[in-house]
Amino acid sequence: MVSYEIRCIECGQVHETDRPAYACSSCGDLLEAVIDEDEAAQLLEENEYDSRPLSVWRYREAIPVEEETRVVSLMEGGTPLIRCRRLEEELGVKNLWIKFEGTNPTGSFKDRGMTVGVTKALELGMKVVTCASTGNTSASLAAYAALADLDCVVLIPEGKIALGKLAQAMMHGADVLAIKGNFDQAMDLVMRASDDLGMYVLNSVNPFRIEGQKTAAYEICDQLGGTTPEVLYIPVGNGGNSSAYWKGFKEYDTMDMVSGCPSIRGVQADGAAPIAAMFEENSTELTPVETPDTVATAIRIGNPANWTKTVRALRESGGAAFSVPDEEILEAQKFMARLEGIFPEPAGAAALAGLMRDLEEDLVDRSSLIVCVSTGHGLKDPDTAISQSVRPRAIDPTMEALSRVLGGPKE
Numbered sequence: 001m002v003s004y005e006i007r008c009i010e011c012g013q014v015h016e017t018d019r020p021a022y023a024c025s026s027c028g029d030l031l032e033a034v035i036d037e038d039e040a041a042q043l044l045e046e047n048e049y050d051s052r053p054l055s056v057w058r059y060r061e062a063i064p065v066e067e068e069t070r071v072v073s074l075m076e077g078g079t080p081l082i083r084c085r086r087l088e089e090e091l092g093v094k095n096l097w098i099k100f101e102g103t104n105p106t107g108s109f110k111d112r113g114m115t116v117g118v119t120k121a122l123e124l125g126m127k128v129v130t131c132a133s134t135g136n137t138s139a140s141l142a143a144y145a146a147l148a149d150l151d152c153v154v155l156i157p158e159g160k161i162a163l164g165k166l167a168q169a170m171m172h173g174a175d176v177l178a179i180k181g182n183f184d185q186a187m188d189l190v191m192r193a194s195d196d197l198g199m200y201v202l203n204s205v206n207p208f209r210i211e212g213q214k215t216a217a218y219e220i221c222d223q224l225g226g227t228t229p230e231v232l233y234i235p236v237g238n239g240g241n242s243s244a245y246w247k248g249f250k251e252y253d254t255m256d257m258v259s260g261c262p263s264i265r266g267v268q269a270d271g272a273a274p275i276a277a278m279f280e281e282n283s284t285e286l287t288p289v290e291t292p293d294t295v296a297t298a299i300r301i302g303n304p305a306n307w308t309k310t311v312r313a314l315r316e317s318g319g320a321a322f323s324v325p326d327e328e329i330l331e332a333q334k335f336m337a338r339l340e341g342i343f344p345e346p347a348g349a350a351a352l353a354g355l356m357r358d359l360e361e362d363l364v365d366r367s368s369l370i371v372c373v374s375t376g377h378g379l380k381d382p383d384t385a386i387s388q389s390v391r392p393r394a395i396d397p398t399m400e401a402l403s404r405v406l407g408g409p410k411e
């Protein structure tokens, strides 16, 4: 296994790795796994990682999990990076790709983090795993906990998660608790309960989740034939995934697998945009949004747990966070579905909505290599999709009726 330390991102304090830790015991800031990149690169090459199929575990030597630990996997990662020619034409850009994370086993990018996080839960001998969730984290954790034979308790905001995600968590046998409050309150409760009730927290404050999610950045570079994107658009909720991508790109660069890193543009929804507000106001402190609201329920978060990490990542990358209105998210969702055959959930269209906004404001070079990350599948949230589509027309089962509605023979 690669050498690594669990370190505080602010004061650098090193924490023990044989027990759960989610925050610095000295200063309270977030923790991260710092791997020895040179060693990881050497191990990856020695083991001919590039002959393995694309997947999270293709990069096993760069993931801090003991060699003898049983890996809990549903074959996550290896998601398509799709060149979007019709969107390129429509938007007037030259080199646009969508990384479609909705094709992961439970339909979102969370599976990359969960395969590593639940594997770590086994390594640490935990019996119960838990999370607060706007939907996808709970769906993913429930599936991996089932496979690992662990008890799973998920806290969701009552009435505010998309139906498909709720169905997943229930079907996989999690204990689903609906909090009479929002995600931020559920998150707060999970963090307070974890120690007392002996549950392993698998929200993205868990540094091992990020170790799984960083592989998406490695994977994009490999799919582009050893090149990094110039600009990457990504939705931001709690801020775990955007910081994971930045970690992945930086590590891959340090390992000499590629040269350079993209600037990362984090996209929030107007009604839940505390990190975007920090960039707009050039502030160093987060002001939580008390009652966040957006059609993109996955990112309906007012007090992002990872804000320090993601603000640092976006700034270091030369990027920023900004926000877009719900109408633009829904428009981007339709664009993806109708021009490219890709069906994302609303949050999974936020990155494209961000690109479209940047193009309008002339903030991005139209010839650059652009990747938009589409984080979750549209089937998760059928209600939103149906509510903005034309309803099926009911007709009699006759040729005459069919011909009438179609307006005669087609060309």
Ligand code: F0G
Pocket (backbone or CB within 6 Å): 108, 132, 133, 134, 135, 136, 137, 138, 204, 235, 236, 237, 238, 239, 240, 241, 242, 298, 299, 345, 347, 348, 375, 376
């Ligand atoms: N896109 C989707 C589809 C998500 O489900 C989430 C987060 C994000 C983007 C934002 O990622 O939080 O790492 O910045 N969903 C979490 C959940 C909060 O509970 O499923 P982030």
